[in-house]
Amino acid sequence: MASDLKEAGGLTRLFVTAALEPGATVILDEGQTHFLLHVLRGRAGDRVLLFNGRDGEWRAEVATTSKRGVALTLLSRCAPQTGVPDLWLIFAPVKKTPSDYLAQKATELGVSKLQPVFTRRTIVSRINDERLKANAVEAAEQSGRMTVPEIGAGMALDKLIAQWPQERPLYFCDEGGDVLPLAEAARGAVTDKAAILTGPEGGFDPVERAMLRAQPFVTPVGLGPRILRADTAALAAVTLWQSVKGDWR
Amino acid sequence: MASDLKEAGGLTRLFVTAALEPGATVILDEGQTHFLLHVLRGRAGDRVLLFNGRDGEWRAEVATTSKRGVALTLLSRCAPQTGVPDLWLIFAPVKKTPSDYLAQKATELGVSKLQPVFTRRTIVSRINDERLKANAVEAAEQSGRMTVPEIGAGMALDKLIAQWPQERPLYFCDEGGDVLPLAEAARGAVTDKAAILTGPEGGFDPVERAMLRAQPFVTPVGLGPRILRADTAALAAVTLWQSVKGDWR
Numbered sequence: 001m002a003s004d005l006k007e008a009g010g011l012t013r014l015f016v017t018a019a020l021e022p023g024a025t026v027i028l029d030e031g032q033t034h035f036l037l038h039v040l041r042g043r044a045g046d047r048v049l050l051f052n053g054r055d056g057e058w059r060a061e062v063a064t065t066s067k068r069g070v071a072l073t074l075l076s077r078c079a080p081q082t083g084v085p086d087l088w089l090i091f092a093p094v095k096k097t098p099s100d101y102l103a104q105k106a107t108e109l110g111v112s113k114l115q116p117v118f119t120r121r122t123i124v125s126r127i128n129d130e131r132l133k134a135n136a137v138e139a140a141e142q143s144g145r146m147t148v149p150e151i152g153a154g155m156a157l158d159k160l161i162a163q164w165p166q167e168r169p170l171y172f173c174d175e176g177g178d179v180l181p182l183a184e185a186a187r188g189a190v191t192d193k194a195a196i197l198t199g200p201e202g203g204f205d206p207v208e209r210a211m212l213r214a215q216p217f218v219t220p221v222g223l224g225p226r227i228l229r230a231d232t233a234a235l236a237a238v239t240l241w242q243s244v245k246g247d248w249r
Numbered sequence: 250m251a252s253d254l255k256e257a258g259g260l261t262r263l264f265v266t267a268a269l270e271p272g273a274t275v276i277l278d279e280g281q282t283h284f285l286l287h288v289l290r291g292r293a294g295d296r297v298l299l300f301n302g303r304d305g306e307w308r309a310e311v312a313t314t315s316k317r318g319v320a321l322t323l324l325s326r327c328a329p330q331t332g333v334p335d336l337w338l339i340f341a342p343v344k345k346t347p348s349d350y351l352a353q354k355a356t357e358l359g360v361s362k363l364q365p366v367f368t369r370r371t372i373v374s375r376i377n378d379e380r381l382k383a384n385a386v387e388a389a390e391q392s393g394r395m396t397v398p399e400i401g402a403g404m405a406l407d408k409l410i411a412q413w414p415q416e417r418p419l420y421f422c423d424e425g426g427d428v429l430p431l432a433e434a435a436r437g438a439v440t441d442k443a444a445i446l447t448g449p450e451g452g453f454d455p456v457e458r459a460m461l462r463a464q465p466f467v468t469p470v471g472l473g474p475r476i477l478r479a480d481t482a483a484l485a486a487v488t489l490w491q492s493v494k495g496d497w498r
Contacts, residue, residue: 010476101350105481110473143475183492224359224497226392227259232354232484239485240492243432248473 002045002061005036012040013049013057013141015148020055020074027069036062036070049078053147056081082146085246086193088113088168090160091234092200093124098231103132105231107139107149109238110246115152117160117197120205127154157208164217167191171221171241172212173198173233179222182237186244194241198234251294251310254285261289262298262306262390264397269304269323276318285311285319298327302396305330331395334495335442337362337417339409340483341449342373347480352381354480356388356398358487359496364401366409366446369454376403406457413466416440420470420490421461422447422482428471431486435493443490447483 005012014036018026028036036042046062050072057079060072089111093099103114114136116127133151140148164170169189171182173196186194197212204212212218223236242248254261263285267275277285285291295311299321306328309321338360342348352363363385365376382400389397413419418438420431422445435443446461453461461467472485491497 105478105484108475108477108481109485110475143477145475181492181497183497222497224491224495226357226359226394228357228392229354232357235354235481235484236358236488239488242473243430243489243492246473248430248432248471 002043002047004047005040005042007040007142011047011049012036013051013144015137015141016050016052018052020050020052020058020077022074022076024074025063026050026060026072026074028072029069033067033070037065037067042070047075048072050074051146054081057146079146084110084112084145084147084149085242087111087238087241087246088115088152088195089234089238090115090117090170090195090197092117092119092122092198092230093127093154094201094230095124098229099124099127099132100135102231102234103135104139105235106238107136107145108143109235110145110242111149111238112147113150113152115160115195116154117157118154119157119200119208121202122200129153158211161211161215164215166217168193168195168217170195170197170215170218171237172218173223173237174209174212174220175199175203175227176209177220179220182221182223183240183244185219185221186241189245192245194245196234196237196241198230198237201230251292251296253296254289254291256289256391260296260298261285262300262393264386264390265299265301267301269299269301269307269326271323271325273323274312275299275309275321275323277321278318282316282319286314286316291319296324297321299323300395303330306395328395333359333361333394333396333398334491336360336487336490336495337364337401337444338483338487339364339366339419339444339446341366341368341371341447341479342376342403343450343479344373347478348373348376348381349384351480351483352384353388354484355487356385356394357392358484359394359491360398360487361396362399362401364409364444365403366406367403368406368449368457370451371449378402407460410460410464413464415466417442417444417466419444419446419464419467420486421467422472422486423458423461423469424448424452424476426458426469428469431470431472432489432493434468434470435490438494441494443494445483445486445490447479447486450479
C-alpha cells in the first residue's frame with residue numbers, strides 16, 4: 001500500500017535541482033535513489049516532499065522505481081518559497097567531524113552562506129566542498145528549510161578581507177582584548193545583513209587580529225568568559241545573531 | 250629541559266579530586282598518567298595546571314613519573330575558585346556521538362548540571378554516566394572552567410517533574426503551539442536560576458506536552474522557525490539563556 005515516507009522529523013524531504021511545477025517529473029540522483037529504495041524502502045505511489053531553493057515545497061509521488069533513478073510526479077505545492085536571514089558564517093575549517101557538525105548545525109540555525117577561510121593557524125589545508133555541501137543539503141532537508149546555504153570557495157583571510165563588501169558588518173569572535181558581547185553588538189547594527197567570523201583551534205594570530213581590528217566594517221565580539229572550541233563558538237554566535245537580528249524574534 | 254606542557258588552547262589543565270594546598274602532592278589517576286607521559290611526553294620538572302572544583306587553579310610541577318601514577322607537587326595558586334551560572338540542562342539522551350557533543354558543548358557554554366531524562370520517545374534506554382562525566386571533565390579542562398558540571402542520574406520525565414523544585418523556572422523547548430522566543434522568556438525571569446528541557450529526536454509526545462504545560466513553573470519556549478535536532482536545540486537554548494541571564498552579559 002502506498003504511504004507517506006517518513007523519518008524521525010516527519011515526512012521525508014528531498015532537495016532537488018530540477019524545476020518544480022504542476023505535473024512535472026523529477027528524476028532523483030543516484031544517492032537519493034539508493035536512500036529512497038533501500039533505506040526508506042519506498043515503492044510506487046509513496047509520497048515525499050521536494051524543494052529546490054526556488055519554487056517552494058511540493059508533494060510528490062513515486063511514479064517508477066529503477067536502480068538508475070527513481071522518477072517522481074509532482075502533485076501540488078504545499079508551502080511557498082521562503083528564505084533565511086542574510087547571515088554569512090565565515091569559519092576556519094577544523095577537523096573532519098567538527099566541520100561536518102558545524103555545516104549541519106549552522107544550516108539548521110539558518111545561515112545563508114557558509115564560507116571557509118584559511119588563517120595562519122588553520123591546520124586543515126584544504127576543504128572538501130562536496131562533503132560540506134552534502135552536510136548542508138541533509139540539514140536543510142531535515143530542518144524544513146526551503147534553501148540550501150551557499151557554499152563559498154575556501155579563501156585566505158587576507159584575500160577575503162581585501163574584497164569585503166564594506167556595507168556588511170563583520171562580527172569577529174575575538175578571544176582577547178576589548179570586546180562587546182555579540183548580542184549587544186548585533187542590537188546596535190543598522191542593517192539586517194551580517195557575517196560572523198570564527199577562528200581555528202588556537203585562535204587568530206596577533207597579526208591577523210590587528211589587521212581585522214583595523215577594518216571599519218569589523219566589530220570584535222565576545223562569547224562569554226570561557227574558552228569555546230571553534231565549532232561551539234560558531235554555533236553560539238549564529239544563535240545569538242538570529243535571536244537579536246534574525247528570524248528567531 | 251623542564252617546560253610548560255601545552256595543548257592547542259594553552260597550558261594543559263587537569264581536573265583532580267585531591268585537595269589543592271601549598272606544598273601538597275597530587276597523584277594522577279591511570280588515564281591522566283597515560284595522557285601526561287605518552288601523549289604530552291611530560292617529564293620531571295614539567296608544569297601543568299590543576300583544579301578540583303573547590304580550591305581554584307594551581308600551578309603544579311611533575312615530581313616523579315611512574316606508570317603507576319605521576320606525582321605532582323603544587324607550586325602556587327594562580328586563579329581563585331569561580332562558579333558558573335545556576336543553569337541545569339535537562340536532555341533526552343540521543344545517540345552516542347550527539348550525546349558526547351552535547352555534554353562537551355554544554356559544559357563549555359557553562360551549565361551547572363547535566364540531567365538526562367527519559368521520555369516516551371527517547372530511543373536510548375540507558376545512559377553511560379561514566380562517558381558523560383568524561384566528556385564533561387575534558388570540556389571543563391579545555392574551556393578554563395573551575396568546576397565540572399554535576400551529572401544527575403537518568404530519570405523518567407514524570408518523576409523529574411513530580412519532584413521539581415518549584416522555585417526554579419523550567420524552560421521547555423516546545424516544537425508546536427504558542428511559545429515565547431526563549432530570549433524573551435528569560436528576560437522576564439525574576440530569578441537567576443533556571444533549567445532548560447529539550448526533547449528527543451521526534452520531540453515530546455502530546456501527553457507529555459500537555460503535562461508540562463500544566464505545571465506552574467514551566468514556560469514553553471521556541472527556538473526559531475526551523476526544526477532543530479535535539480542537540481542543536483539544547484546548545485542554542487543554553488547560549489541564549491547565558492546571553493540574557495547568565496555570565497555572557
